[in-house]
Amino acid sequence: MRTLVGAVALFASIAGMCVSAAAPQVTSAAAADARQRCLALRDLKIPATSIGLPTNGATIVSATFVIAADAGNSNGEFCQVLGRIHPVDPIAPDIKFEVNLPTRWNNRLLQMGGGGFDGTLVTGLGGASNQVPAAPTPLALGYVTVGSDSGHETAGGFDGRFALNAESFANFGRLQIKKTHDVAIALVHKRYGASPRHSYFIGGSQGGHEALIAALFYTADYDGIVAHYPAYDLTLMHLAAQHRARALFRGPDTWISPDKMKTIAAAVYGACDGLDGVPDGIVSNVGGCNRVMTMDALRARLRCPDGRDSGATCLSDGQLATVETFNTPFSLGFPLSAGLSVFPKLAILDGATFLNALGQGPVPSTWPTGQDATQYAEASGTVRYVITRDVTADPLAFEPGKWATRITEVSEAWDANSVDLSQFMSKGGKLILTVGSIDHTITPYNTVNYYERLVARFGQAAADTFVRFYRIPGFAHGNGLFNAKFDALGALDAWVDGGRAPGTLEAVDVNPQNHQRRRPLCVYPSWPRYTGSGDVNAASSFRCVTGDDASQTN
Numbered sequence: 110m111r112t113l114v115g116a117v118a119l120f121a122s123i124a125g126m127c128v129s130a131a132a133p134q135v136t137s138a139a140a141a142d143a144r145q146r147c148l149a150l151r152d153l154k155i156p157a158t159s160i161g162l163p164t165n166g167a168t169i170v171s172a173t174f175v176i177a178a179d180a181g182n183s184n185g186e187f188c189q190v191l192g193r194i195h196p197v198d199p200i201a202p203d204i205k206f207e208v209n210l211p212t213r214w215n216n217r218l219l220q221m222g223g224g225g226f227d228g229t230l231v232t233g234l235g236g237a238s239n240q241v242p243a244a245p246t247p248l249a250l251g252y253v254t255v256g257s258d259s260g261h262e263t264a265g266g267f268d269g270r271f272a273l274n275a276e277s278f279a280n281f282g283r284l285q286i287k288k289t290h291d292v293a294i295a296l297v298h299k300r301y302g303a304s305p306r307h308s309y310f311i312g313g314s315q316g317g318h319e320a321l322i323a324a325l326f327y328t329a330d331y332d333g334i335v336a337h338y339p340a341y342d343l344t345l346m347h348l349a350a351q352h353r354a355r356a357l358f359r360g361p362d363t364w365i366s367p368d369k370m371k372t373i374a375a376a377v378y379g380a381c382d383g384l385d386g387v388p389d390g391i392v393s394n395v396g397g398c399n400r401v402m403t404m405d406a407l408r409a410r411l412r413c414p415d416g417r418d419s420g421a422t423c424l425s426d427g428q429l430a431t432v433e434t435f436n437t438p439f440s441l442g443f444p445l446s447a448g449l450s451v452f453p454k455l456a457i458l459d460g461a462t463f464l465n466a467l468g469q470g471p472v473p474s475t476w477p478t479g480q481d482a483t484q485y486a487e488a489s490g491t492v493r494y495v496i497t498r499d500v501t502a503d504p505l506a507f508e509p510g511k512w513a514t515r516i517t518e519v520s521e522a523w524d525a526n527s528v529d530l531s532q533f534m535s536k537g538g539k540l541i542l543t544v545g546s547i548d549h550t551i552t553p554y555n556t557v558n559y560y561e562r563l564v565a566r567f568g569q570a571a572a573d574t575f576v577r578f579y580r581i582p583g584f585a586h587g588n589g590l591f592n593a594k595f596d597a598l599g600a601l602d603a604w605v606d607g608g609r610a611p612g613t614l615e616a617v618d619v620n621p622q623n624h625q626r627r628r629p630l631c632v633y634p635s636w637p638r639y640t641g642s643g644d645v646n647a648a649s650s651f652r653c654v655t656g657d658d659a660s661q662t663n
Contacts, residue, residue: 139212140176140186140212143174143186143188143212144174146188146300147172147173147174147188147190147210147300148172148174149172149299150169150172150188150190150296150299150300151169151171151172152169153168153169153172153296153299154166154167154168154169155167155168155169155192155292155295155296159291159292159295160194160287160288160291160292160295161287161288161291162284162287162288162291163197164194164195164196164197164288165195165196165197166194166195167192167193167194167195167206167292167295168192168193168195169190169191169192170191170192170193171189171190171191172188172189172190172191173188173189173190174186174188174189175187175188175189183245183246183249184209184211184234184246184248184249185211185212185213185248185249185251186211186212186213187209187210187211187212187248188209188210188212188300189207189209189234190207190208190209190210190296191205191206191207192205192206192207192208192292193205193206194206194257194260194285194288194289194292196260196276196277196280197276198274198275198276200274201260201274201275201276201277201280202260202261202262202271202274202277203260204257204258204259204260204280204285204288204289205230205257205258205262206230206255206256206257206258206289206292206293207230207231207232207233207234207254207255207256207257208233208253208254208255208292208293208296208297209232209233209234209248209253209254209255210253210296210297210300210301211248211249211251211252211253213251214251214253214301215250215251215252216251216303216305216306216307217251217252217253217305217306217307217308217309217602218252218253218254218255218293218294218297218305218307218308218309219233219237219247219252219253219254219255219308219309219310219311219598220254220255220256220286220289220290220293220308220309220310220311220323220331221233221237221238221254221255221256221310221311221312221316222238222310222311222312222313222315222316222317222318222319222320223256223257223258223259223312223315223316223319224313224314224315224316225266225267225314225315226263226266226267226268226269226271226281226315226490227258227259227261227263227281227315228258228259228261228262228263228264228268228271229258229262229263230256230257230258231256231257231258231316232256233247233248233254233255233256234246234248234254237311237335237597237598238311238312238313238316238317238335238337238587238597239313239337239543239587239593239594239595239597240594240595240596240597240598241594241595241596241617241619242594242619244596247598253293253297253305255289255290255293256289257285257289259280259281259285260276260277260280260281260284260285261277261280261281266477266479266486266490267477267486267487267489267490267491268490269490269491269493269494269495270494270500271494272494272495272498273494273498278495278522278523279522281523282522282523283322283326283522283523286310286319286322286323286326286327287326287327287330290308290323290327290330306606307332307333307602307605307606308330308331308332309331309332309333309334309335309598309601309602309605310323310324310331310333310334310335311334311335311337311597311598311601312335312336312337313336313337313338313339313587314337314338314339314340314550314551314586314587315340315343316337317336317337317338317339317340317341318336318339318340318341318343318525320334320335320336320339321334321336321339321341321525321559322525324336324530324533324538324540325525325527325529325530325533326525328530328532328533328536328538329536331533331538332536332537332538332539332605333538333539333540333541333601333602333604333605334533334538334539334540334541334601335540335541335543335597335598335601336540336541336542336543337543337544337587337597338543338544338545338548338550338551338553338556338586338587339525339542339551339556339559340551341524341525341526341555341559342445342449342452342520342524342525342526342555343491343523343524344445344446344491344516344519344520344523344524345439345441345445345449345450345451345452345520345524346452346487346551346555347487347488347490347491347492348439348441348452348488348491348509348516349439349452350483350484350485350487350488351484351487351488351491351492351504351505351507351509352434352439353434353435353439353455353484354473354482354484354485354488354504354505355505356430356431356434356435357431357467357468357482357484357485358471358472358473358482358485358505359427359431360427360471361471362418362425362426362427362428363427363428363430363431363471364428364431364467364468364470364471365424365428365431365432365463365467366421366467367465367467368421369421369424369428370462370463370467371421371462372411372421372422372423372424373407373411373424373432373457374460374461374462376402376407376410376411377392377398377402377458377459377460378390378392378460380398380401380402380406381394381397381398381401381402381459381460384397384398384401385582385636385637385638385639386638386639386640386641387639387645389639389645390583390590391460391582391583391590391591391628392459392460392546392547392582392583393546393582393583393636393637393638394636394638394657395459395546395580395582395636395657396656396657397657398458398459398460399458399459399657400657402458402459403458404429404432404433404436404458407424407429407432407458408429411423411424411429412424412426412429413425416429432457432458435454435455435457436454436455436457436458437454438451438452438453438454439451439452441509441516442509442510443510443513443517445516445517445520445521445524445526446517446520446521446524446526446527447524447526447527447528449524449526452552452555453552453554453555453557453558454552454554455549455552456546456547456548456549456552456553456554457549459546459547459553460546460547460583460590461547461548461549461585462547462549462585462590463549464549464585466482466483466484466549466550467482467483468480468481468482468485469481473485473505476489477489477490483549483550485504485505488504488505488507489504491519492504492507495519496512496515496516496519497512497515528559528562528563528566529566530563530575530576533575534567534571534574534575537575537605538575538605539575539576539601539604539605540575540576540577541576541577541578541579541597541600541601541604541611542556542559542560542576542577542578542579543556543578543579543580543581543597543630544556544557544579544580544581544584545580545581545583545584545585545586545589545593546580546581546582546583546584547583547584547585547589547590548584548585548586548589549585549586550585550586551586553580556578556580557580557633560576560578560633563576573610577600577610577611577632578632578633579614579630579631579632579633580633580634580636581593581616581630582628582636582637583618583628590620591616591618591620591623591626591628592618592619592620592623593616593617593618593628593630594616594617594618594619595614595615595616595617595630596614600614611632612632613629613630613631613632613653614629614630615627615628615629615630615648616628616629616630623646624646625646626645626646626647627646627647627648628648628651629648629651629652629653631653632653634655635653635654635655636653636654636655637651637652637653637654638651638652638653638654639651640652
């Protein structure tokens with residue numbers, strides 16, 4: 110097991126994380142100066158020349174001085190700046206942004222990513238992605254925090270109407286990250302008269318995608334990146350979702366109901382839960398599970414008599430075909446950016462529960478709602494608004510081969526498929542990657558593939574100098590059976606600023622029913638195995654091992 114980094118590991122007492130409580134108080138003179146500097150930003154206009162990509166400049170909408178004692182404020186004293194970055198195309202929407210400038214600045218800037226198709230302002234007022242809820246926010250720790258709405262507003266989910274405007278689509282695809290960063294830097298200079306010592310980006314899902322965009326395309330702007338379960342290849346991901354949605358909704362006999370999914374999960378956990386040394390509701394030995402829980406094994410356990418649906422406790426031949434589609438890599442048939450053409454299998458036989466993710470019936474809605482299958486919602490948003498730009502298109506009837514040219518254009522505009530992070534490595538940049546082993550929204554194998562391509566590109570020794578990857582057993586898409594929260598930002602800062610490369614970290618499960626049980630976060634490809642003694646809810650009762658042999662001795 111690699112050395113536990115004390116400054117990075119989850120604190121033994123969550124309350125003990127509140128280092129801001131021991132920080133020196135702001136003097137009245139300093140507070141008065143901070144207020145004056147904040148209010149001076151109200152009428153600021155940031156010229157287009159200060160932004161490294163084409164815009165019509167930016168204006169400040171408001172600058173509000175927030176004192177530590179204000180009701181509901183857990184961020185200490187800071188200046189909350191709201192503004193807009195104006196597009197070149199007059200009919201494209203502005204990029205709305207928020208930059209929060211702490212009075213006690215730690216000389217660091219943290220940009221935060223969004224989720225789904227974005228469209229909601231990321232305020233930067235809360236915790237960083239997957240942070241322990243009781244821990245101080247980055248703003249309370251002295252980080253300048255930065256977020257945007259990526260250049261459009263939506264009702265959430267995969268509402269892609271913004272993509273019908275070329276500049277709005279380009280902003281979401283990539284450009285808003287740089288534009289928002291540059292505006293934030295201008296505000297930092299105006300407020301503090303200095304540049305940040307370090308600039309970081311952190312996000313999960315689409316925010317993880319944005320984090321990898323920052324590392325790949327805007328290397329000069331960032332010293333450290335945390336990418337949680339990144340949707341870096343949106344094009345392949347959503348076309349694979351369309352392929353799987355077609356399988357799921359091919360007919361009444363192919364849809365997998367929530368009760369059927371529980372039956373599948375029960376079979377997986379029955380075969381795999383104990384392979385890590387303890388039956389605890391977590392499949393940690395994923396490789397071992399892959400060996401014992403195959404499609405043949407599932408058929409032998411769960412096929413209905415004569416292959417016809419006869420209830421929630423078995424699967425028809427049509428439903429088994431759907432599981433097989435989910436459990437098989439999707440091949441597009443032609444290459445996209447960085448030469449990618451295959452999206453890996455889902456974790457349906459690894460313990461993924463697909464909680465509320467397969468829809469409520471065998472016929473999806475014409476316009477996806479929160480009750481529809483995730484695979485269908487993803488396909489609908491991208492097929493209708495991004496690829497065909499025909500809002501009436503039927504996502505289940507879409508044939509990707511007929512749209513190869515447009516699909517390739519889309520991939521070049523918004524994917525971050527390349528693992529050529531040479532410039533990021535050369536400048537000393539650091540990257541932390543994470544994914545949950547039972548993520549049903551973005552399969553964990555997609556992040557595994559990204560990491561393994563990185564290692565193939567640089568070699569293991571060189572990759573180890575700038576990237577760490579953690580596959581987290583029992584964790585899904587920001588939630589899961591083991592709802593892992595940990596201090597990824599602290600680990601990143603200790604690496605970038607202190608040169609302490611992260612090894613085994615520690616996470617706490619914040620699901621209330623699990624009473625804050627803890628597990629080590631093992632550097633991939635190792636995983637946590639129970640030692641055979643000790644409290645199964647304590648991280649110290651597990652050690653990180655490699656390989657998938659369930660008979661490993663302790």
